[in-house]
Amino acid sequence: MHHLYLSQSLKERSGTTTVTTYDQTIKYFVSGQIGQRHNQLTIFNDAYEPLATITQISGGLLPCFILSNQDKQVGSFGISLKRHELLYINTLNWFVLGRLEKRHFQISMVNHQLANAYPLTDNRLKVTLVNHDQENLLVLIIAFLDRWLFIAHRYPLSWPNLFDTSSPLVAPFSRSKPYNLK
Secondary structure, eight states: OOOEEEOOSSSSSSSSEEOOTTOOOOOEEEEEESSSOOOEEEEETTTTOOEEEEOOOOOSSSSSEEEETTTTEHHHHHHHHHHHEEEEETTTEEEEETTTTTOOOOOTTEEEEEEEEEEEETSOEEEEESOOHHHHHHHHHHHHHHHHHHHHHSSSSSSSOGOOSSSOOTTTTTOOOOOTOO
């Protein structure tokens, strides 16, 4: 188990996030943009070589994303515009639970935790990683959710629901006679 620290991007949907170790050594850079179709968020090593990418393949209220590692698709997921997120990353069988406003994130696989993150007083995220093998993917997902916070704030917490009205919006056949009555 080890820890990494993510600095939050100064820009809302784009910019570079620096990922450092405890002694402030740069380990990764996360760069790119999210929020529109075909946007990408990429994690680079300290030599600025791309390691993994999240690509947005659809927009709208429920956008979809593809997770790639070394230019090979390893999973996909969808996300909503609410402030509490529960994601399932296909193929990897990862569950991601996050509270966007509090910047708390947890990634697990069935019955064991892979990573978690929470904010520090200096506005960085402290990421605790259990699995070294897929570290770049785990850090990229956490950085993605940290940026998604900016997009989720642009939309209301709850969308209007047609079924929560006190009277029906449409009352078909309300003035017509039943078919079999005379």
